[in-house]
Amino acid sequence: MNNYETVFILNPVLSEDQMKDTVQKFVKVLTDNGAEVVNEEQWGLRKLAYPVQHKSTGFYNLVEFTAAPELVDKLETEYRRDEAVMRFLTVSLDKHAVAYNEKRRKGAFNKKKKAKEEPAS
Template sequence: MLNHYEAVFILTPVLSDVQMKEAVEKFRSVITENGGEMVNEENWGLRKLAYPIQKKSTGFYNLFDFKVQPDAIAKLELAFRRDERVIRFLTFKMDKYAVAYSEKRRKTIKEKKEK
């Protein structure tokens, strides 16, 4: 049974656009190689951090919404920890209410883009 997860990770701001896309692709492939399915992916861009981390005050934020077996989460988080481009990450299992909220949020974002 596939569980629904959401992962937010922050990449260091000194990356070029190509390096950032390469890092995002690396984490996406960890999910898909372990039998996962990407539901949604968002790049929130360069944002100011709430507090400095590793002497950096900004970072590239990314959000993954995906379904995967629970044992694959350990592999994904290990990939986050080993990659020096990742400043912070958070992965959590979504319950049915969080999944419904996420779907509603995606729908409203899609409607705003169409206007």
């Protein structure tokens, strides 16, 4: 079992419910094929760096999971079949990336939190 992280951008014309249903469809593809979803984040509607399919914004989503390498091909095939997906990228994580993601989830890099902890002079 390897660690993976996938980010996909959904079409901005989807409603909030349609967007959530689409994300759950891809999470279900993972779990039905024996993957364990470690983390799931919805980054919301963001501006794209350049227009994609004549759209300047998109719904960004991140899913971190552990799975067998063969499952990545199945997941990416599902991305290609779904017209709501504008772009996607799946990467394999090494041990350093896994450790970084764990720290990030626990808030170790949260600047606002650190600013409150420092004593005022």
